Amino acid sequence: MRLTVVMATYNGARYLPEQLDSLVRQTRLPDQVVVSDDHSTDATWEVLEAFAHRAPFAVRLVRNTGDKGYVHNFLNGLKEADGDIIFLSDQDDVWLKDKLSTVQAAMEDAHASLAVHAARVVDQDLNPLGRLLPRIPRSATAPAGDLGDGPLKSFPLGFCLAFRRTAAVWALPRLQDYPETFRFYFGHEIPLYWASKALGPTVYLAQPLALYRRHGMNASRGMEPPSATQALIQGADDYAQFAHHQQIRADFAAWLRQQNAPNPHERIDAFLESMERISKARSESMEYRAALYREPNRLRRLQGVLRLAWQGGYGSRSRGALGLKSLAKDVASLMNSPRRP
Template identity: 40%
Template sequence: MAKKKHSSIVMATYNGEKYLSEQLESFCKQTVLPDELVVSDDNSKDATKEIILNFAKTAPFKVLFVENNHNSGVVKNFENALKHAKGDIIFFSDQDDYWLSNKIEKYMSVFEDNKEIAYIFSDLKVADENLNDLGKSLYSPKTAELAHNYEKTPLAAFKDIISVKVFVNGATSAFRREFLSLICPVPVTTMLHDGWTAALISAVAKVKFLSEKYSLYRQHRNNVVGYRGYSFLLRLKNAAKENKQRKIDELNCLRLLLKRLNDLNITHKQESTSFLMNKIEILERHIKLYETNKASRAFSLIYDLTAGNYNVYFQKMKSFCTDLAAMLTN
């Protein structure tokens, strides 16, 4: 008989007293309970620590609380939690969401039924501050359709993540423990811990997307998904202003991903590294364009558009329009 897989929830907290208790409550209401909850706290100044320790006294599963002596930031806080997790399957959790009762059961069942699946993520329900369902999904139907092909199409998830066609919300994700050595240490980049994890695992193993929703994502003033309060033109203008720095940040992330994949003895990574190197070359060229005249910038971007580079490595026309606006206004 196969050995039962154990699950760990890893949560990074910081001044989370307002919503934390409801998230902890949702763990206790799971149809299949986690085997452990690992909480790393980033030197909170509110009642977060007290809430966790009181919860641990009566929780129907093991609770491990670790804390940082100083504020280390969200990435290193999650990394600290990861280092203490013992489960075979590791779930990321935010401190302010709410899990629906069948989440762990469904994910564990998928991992058990398909040994090749290394990473799972899903859609979620967007809720207001009081957890009232707003009738919105994280993913559009078009994005969900893309993600449905990940299990059957090698590297499709990796390419969509690197080209930013799909954003993987870490709070909906879980992965197999054997990939911890690939993920850690987690560098502090604009990808954060969840983007880093999704990118690396999808570069070398199978990913599955679940269109069903297993979490409520709480919208509040400090945490808003997909906000569209500004006009398209204003968003385009703001994106253009930040374009060069964003490309530099992305370039640094991709170089770190490439180095991690090359440093480790991993099979089946050649296509992933080739894709990374191609995008790195394009980003390097785009950054250098800021040193040229505007005509040269426009010509180079139009070349990338007609050559298909924007379709393959970026968000198609959206990225082209943003780049062109940035190059012609800076």
């Protein structure tokens, strides 16, 4: 089985050598490394050329003639990937030496189409900051077509993903005219994440397999989820924003399905149709929840909670509902607190 690492670079000469060295130190070396550079103006290209000459595996360097932005830079690199399993790599992290071997073994054991692993967050000098991201409290395997995120409690960051090439072959032609609004919310990760989840089982690995460097100039925003304390004090404005996000999620799933592109796949289309449906349902529930938190009368607030519960609004999250934890939180908050913005 061939493994390809796809890296996107842009003015990354300061930290890039450490990440490239970590690829060479893997206990299971990649068969191919593809690097797409977004017209860097520092020494990045010279670092990459030197690496290509000394690497003990095939290296394909692609240099953009103009700035594409990090999403299309990754997509540009994916076009050159020929591995059976593809790993995405940022330019400024460091991979632990068993990352490729651990992920490959886990995917083969589960016959998985996708793997997501945790990483240890570090500062610019690789000093641990005491947390893991993405948050994956326990290792687990989700079945093909599962609409939830299993134990994953945060955004599936690209450098923690590995997926079958089939997902890239499906996604690339559909993202040629990727609207900026969707790019902002979903990046290059979510289309590949969704397609891979539709095609086969997903393996979630709680084991940190990389050092996630946060230095203030990262292209990604990190996307840490709210803490338990923050979740308890969320109010109407928060839920209105969540409703907006869920509607955009539904719109994106619909947009992907509507793209007239080659390599159609029934499983992916069915997954996207279900994702659109549950995201719309969750958006409507969140809008209703926001209205409840704006209601000044406690009795009417309680009646609204009961009505939402009767209509199934606190049922399974996998079906677009809010879940039982939300019911408990709403009853406690709406009965014991004054109206909050």
